[in-house]
Each structure stands twice: as C-alpha cells, then as structure tokens.
Amino acid sequence: MTGDLLNSFTVGPDESGRFGDFGGRFVSETLMPLILELEKEYENAKIDSNFWKEMDDLWANYVGRPSPLYFCERLTNHFSGAKIYMKRDELNHTGAHKINNVLGQILLARRMNKKRIIAETGAGQHGVATATVCAKFGLKCVVYMGAHDVERQAPNVFRMKLLGAEVIPVTSGRGTLKDAMNDALRDWVTNVEDTFYCIGTVAGPHPYPEMVRDFQSIIGKETKTQMLEQEGRAPDTLVAAIGGGSNAMGLFYPFLDDLKVSIIGVEAGGKGVNSKMEHCASLTGGRPGVLHGNRTYLLQDDDGQILEGFSISAGLDYPGIGPEHAWLHESGRVNYVSITDKEALTSFQLCCELEGIIPALEPSHALAHVGKIAPKLPSDHIICMNMCGRGDKDIFTVAKALNFDMDFS
C-alpha cells in the first residue's frame, strides 16, 4: 500500500481495511461474518449505477442537495484577511451532513433485506437522520444515545420519537457517544439476523470508515465544482470540525491529492488540551489503540483503558477518531488543531450576529479556527469551512453556558 500512497492519498483502505497501520476489523467472531457480508454488498453497490441513481435522486429531492457554497461577506470583513466561504450542509433536510451517509446505508440495508436499523448518536443528528430515513422507508429504528447526551440534546430526542424511533438511553460509562456505540454493538451481536447497524461516522470496523467517507464525499465534490464556478479555482484552505470525522472526510477527500490545498481538521479542545484530559482531541492528546473495531488514535490511560473525554459539543464528545484521519495525521497531509469550548461559544455567537446563521456547536469549532487564521492571510486567500450542522439542537446548552434565562413565562 505504501508504494501507491506515494502517488495518491485517496487509494486507502487496502483489502484488510487498513489505512497504513490504522483501521482494520477488530470485532468479535459473531460480527465478523456480518461485516464481511456488508463489505461484499457495498462493493457490489459501488459499481451499480442504479444504486447511485437512487442516491442522486434522494439527495436532490429529499435532502435538498447540492447544498449552497456561500461567501461570508461580513465574517470576511470582520477578520479582514482571507475570503471565507461556508459549505452550507446545515441546510440539508434534518439539519446536518449526517443524512448524506444515512441514505447510502439505508439503501444498502434495503438491498440486504434488513428490516431493523440500529444507530448510535451523540448530538442526536445522526439519530434524527436515521429515524427520518427509516420513517420514509417503513423500517424499524432503534437509536442508542448516552444518557448525558439525552439530557443536553433534548430537542433531538423528541424529534426521533416523533419520527417513530425508539431511543434507548445508555447509562454505562459517562453516558456519551462512546458508550452509545458499545451498546449498539452489543445489540448487533444479539440481533444478527434482521439488523443493520448504521454507523454515523468514519469509524468502526472496515468497511464502515471507507463507506461513510464515500457517502459523505458528496460534500467535497460539490465544493470543488461550486468553487470553480464562483472563484474559478480551488480553495486554498479547508477547515472542518472533527468528532469521529465524517463531515471532515467528506469535505477533504476529493481534495487530498491537490497538494496546493492546505487542509485542517479541528478537534474539540474542551476545557483545554492538557494532562487533565478534559478534552476530546484524540490526535493532539491521544495515542494509537484499538476500540470499536479499528486501530486509531484514542484518549487512554497508561493501562490502555479508554478515557471519557470532555466537550460542550455532544457531537465531538468521542475519545477516538476515524482511522483515515489517524493516517492523514501521521502522513502529514492534514494538519489537526484543537479549539476550546469557550472559543467555540464565541464563534457561535459571532456567526449568529454577522451572518444570520445559527450554527451547531460542532462547526462553531471550525469557525473558531477560521477566525484564528483568517486575519493573518492575504485577501486573495480562500478558506472554505464546512458548516455541517445548524444550531437549533444546541440553543439550550448555549443558553446555559451564557447564563441566559430560557423561562419566558
């Protein structure tokens, strides 16, 4: 694999699901036949034009793609440096990029005749997207969500219930995304016959990291075309927030081999990336390990026990990161940085006030980093960030953080 990769950053994973040393298939024997079956089905679907025709139709008429590429005039003036663009994936049906991937996986589930869909969710956006597409296709939907996240993303819990999904709060661990993923995997090994596990990010055992990346790559492909139309060239810098890393992989992937494009992933810095581990910056503050079916960078202690991490943003609150990011980090192609809760909150407000866009807390991290680099760059430098979700789900969390009283009675 290494030989090929000298020429391209887009050929991974290899046949054993590895991106360099990362990725793989670290699952129990019970699940192994299931992920091999899924891999086979995905390989067939990938080259089936009918599959992509159906995807394109749903993307256009159900999700509302292509999402706009928007020039942020006031943010650009505010920082008085680089030109700032946003890829508006928050305008998708259900309010985030998550549905791009869910549609692909549910169409696969239909091909495989699986009638029961399970998913894990952190911010609830993947859960909402899954519940939505299941409602559309008449499939049973069960969503695992950490009990702590159920609390801080309450609007999304209600949304999922309205859409007919069963939401199961997970109390093990600290009750966040990692724990939800454990319980979803436990459900899957128990219900092997009829159940399809719809993973929400570019993590998990092969083929999930590859498959989710491919479905999310629509973001980067559209950005490439739209930027060419609006600016006549590729952007100079891409910026995206990283939980597991799916919106980031989606934006980055089509640009990986264009080495003139500088690429930056933004991890959640929580209270600050220090030895207290009150953050979720797996690449900045973690080291390689094996969890949830793949080898990647993880927050862990000296004994290889997984740490809980901390972030104000439920969608970024995960102690790992997709294996392809781990590899892009080690190969140096992508630069990974972190942004604290406080910085993200400031950018959240700035985006509301200057652009009339209420962003999710996740892309607020990306915007905060844009705010750090834009002033130092020339006015002909083009930055494109992924506005991967809208902030409706976060208003209670933000109100609390800003000591704003939401009781209007």
Next chain:
Amino acid sequence: MARIDDTFSALRANRKKAFVAYIMAGDPDYNESKELLMGLPEAGVDIIELGLPFTDPMADGPTIQLAGQRALNSGQNLEKTLQMVQDFRSKNNVTPIIIMGYYNPIYSYGVDKFLSKAKLVGVDGLIIVDLPPEEDSELCIPAKNIGLNFIRLATPTTDENRLPAVLKNTSGFVYYVSITGITGVANASSANVSPEISRIKKETDLPVVVGFGIKTPEAALEMAKVADGVVVGSAIVEKIAQGESNKSVLAFVKSLAEGVHDA
C-alpha cells in the same frame, strides 16, 4: 509444558468433562480476587479464565461490565493481573489459566513484552474477543510462536466457509459461543448447541467447550453432556456483585463443578 492439553488428557482418561470458571481479576479488589482464584481448583475448577478488565467490553453484558469497573476502580491493571497469575503459580503448577479480555490493554502494554511476561508468570492461553482470524498477525501468531495457546471463539454465525479459518491457528480448545449475543443475558439450550458441536468436531480434533448463557448446575450438567467442557462466568461474577463471601462463592462454584463432572 502444556497444561491445557494435559488437563484435557487427564479428564478424558477419567471420562469426565472440563469445568471452566471465569472470574474478573481484581473484582472486587486484588486481595479478595486472589483468594478466590486460589480457591477455584479445590472447588473443582479444571481450567480458569481470568478476566482482564477493560473500560469498553463490547461483548459483555452488564454483569461483567460492572465487574470490570469494580476491578478498575480498585486499581487493577494488566501488570497486576499478571502478578496475580504469578502469585497463583507459586502455589499451583497444574491448573491452566487463560487470560480473557480485549486487545487494547495488551496493545498498549506492548505485544512482545506482554507475551514474554505472560509466559514467564505461567499463563497458558489467551482469549481475546476482538481479534478475529483476520487480525491473526497482531497477537495470535506471536502468541503461538512463544508457546501460548490462542483460543478462538466459534459462534452461531461462523458458517462452514469460515470455520476452517477460525480453527486454523486455534490451540488448546475451541470455545463455542452458545448464543448470538453478549455474556450473561440469554439462556443457552443444549438442544441447539449439540448439532453445532458435531459440526465443529468434524473439522477438528481439539476439545470443544461451550460458554455464554450457562447459569446453573443443572444447565451446566445438560451442556456437559453434549460438549467437552462448560464455561460459567456471569453467574459466578453475579455472586461477587451481591457481596457474597469467597466461601459462599466457592460453594456455588463447587455445585457447578459437580454438575459438569456428573455428566
């Protein structure tokens, strides 16, 4: 030195089935757990599975998840688990000990360092749940090379096509997982398991031991009639969770062992 093979030979000579007991190392703390471990052979346990605690045990139900948390909270780690085996070996040099757990603590410790130390302190085998045949080069092959048994799980989803790959680098015995699911939740049925064991036995001369979902002496006896051995884990760990004394846990273990040895 092949304690697992020797154990099965001796049992076969006596026309007896193997009783395999699982406990979590360090649950509820090091000293209690070590005392229980020491008492297992006398209670009739033929082979010991010693759980290596991990924060995220994907294949385990609530009982073993909580046992792992109790152990971790009391300060258990990989180093202390190996220490516990060493302590055990200073008193007992016949009963096989298998370390059962997940890969990350071992990967984090360093595979080579772990294997040589495990060998040195008297570990006989490994069951690492999240290492299927596809990842054999990680730990299975190095373990084999150093003379440790790598015991693989075969499951109801392991079909004819996969079975040869599952059996290929397995030694000691084959662990048949009686249900699709996690530990300690559903009940296994010997009627369902029996044809599966015949299926596996056609492909291997290794003993086939059944685990997951066996909770009582009666169930253990029924399962022992159709297999070469029976594993009980969650039912024993549950007694520890309820705060029962080691003496009373060992009495329960003894009743399970008698069930298996009556078959």
